Amino acid sequence: MHTLRNNRTLHQTEVVDIIDVTPRMRRITIVGESLPLLGIGLPGQWMKVFVPTPGDEPPAGRAYTIRQFDRAFGQIAFDVVLHGDDGPGSRWAGRARRGDRLDVGGPRAGHMIDRGAASYILAGDATALPAIAAILEALPDGCRAAAFLEVADKAEERYLTPHPDQTITWLHSGIFFPGTTGLIERAVKAASLETEDCQVWIAGESSMMRSIRAHLLLDRRIIHPAIESAGYWKLGTADHRERD
Template sequence: MTTAREVELVWHDLTPRLLEVVRVNHLGPRMVRITLGGEQLDGFSYAAPDDHVKVFFPEPGAGLPVMPTLGEEGLEPPPPGSPLPTFRDYTIRFLRPEARELDIDFVLHGHGPGGSWAAAARPGDKVGILGPRGSTMVPFTFDWYLLGADETALPALAAWLEQLPAGARIQAYAEVADADDEQKLAGEVRWLHRSRGESLEKAVTALELPPGDGYIWIAGEATGLKPIRRHVRALGHPRDRAEIDGYWKRGTVNLDHHDDDE
């Protein structure tokens, strides 16, 4: 039996797309919005606030990225002897289909192919994208929403706040390095500054959950999410009404599968 509050997974066709940097805009000292464009964006669509694509980066000095090898089940290892693609997950921040433009907000954290590519990106540079593979469609009819993000998940938090209807009961937390990383978002957000010793972990593990049927979405650094996951479970919140998703892991290169285990 379906209920009005059932979370649904919607699958999309997987098409690799080669795109070009159109514009680069700094949103703060550690975040850059890169607008990608090109005719290969035709037919691209997405649905949920946290929908994301895999971005394929060129090797340093190369003009073009190695694009993905696709099989029946999606992304596959390339044939033996072929160059390996370099890719990372990034959230779709804005799509303007009529202008054939897609915005992605990159954290400039100073290492890795993704962070380094974004720091040096110029109009005309090329990247590939693949996805989104699927959209987790969370009904906007829950009694309340608890949302949380670090910088890597700010694009998705911003989209949550834009998409939830007026009147939705929302508690939103965003952890950033400092005050100059704050962004103007569509709803009220409690900003947590690591420079003041604040964190998502401390804020959320101190919370009680409101009464009623709520949904929790929190994403950020994987290690700090574990105590949050334990806290939410200890409070008896149903597992199928929470997505607490590791977007990256300190000291680990390319957390390719989202870390959402125990």
């Protein structure tokens, strides 16, 4: 079933599974009658999930990446970073139960892999892991990739298992939120990178993303069309979103 909200089609879904992929990343699987009809096929596609809010407030729409799609069963799984109770998305995910009902809007654009690229550079914090994992899985055989990923600690690293052609540099934010420490920016700046004919994908906390993008454009001279970047959240701002 689907309904309309502000002229947008919303799909009615129900939570059928909840697992903790890592201590701070919770996978929510939803099922819905209209989900088999959705155009989902690219890594990094996302949707707006309307999560319940406390009191009489209407549900709040938050962006989450589609991590798995099972067309036959009409199921979508998305992974939520549990960053505390200060936002409705994270607060709801921390208490989610099978049977919870959610409206979802989308799907929205994903990442088009340039199959001719000589190498890939990826950078992101925990919120970008679902998209980065999907991009790494979709890269052509033999395509080298260097990924810079900031998570809270070592336990979060089990989120993905890289292919031997893929080098992952893990950064640990410790007591701070991943994406806010400056560690990932420093790691990218210090790295020896293959920038010839490369393709770049960066997402996560807005200031972090902008700093890495500026470095790759200005210092490494990577051309603008080779870089796709998105601010997935911004420290101190609710429901922040930006794309270049």
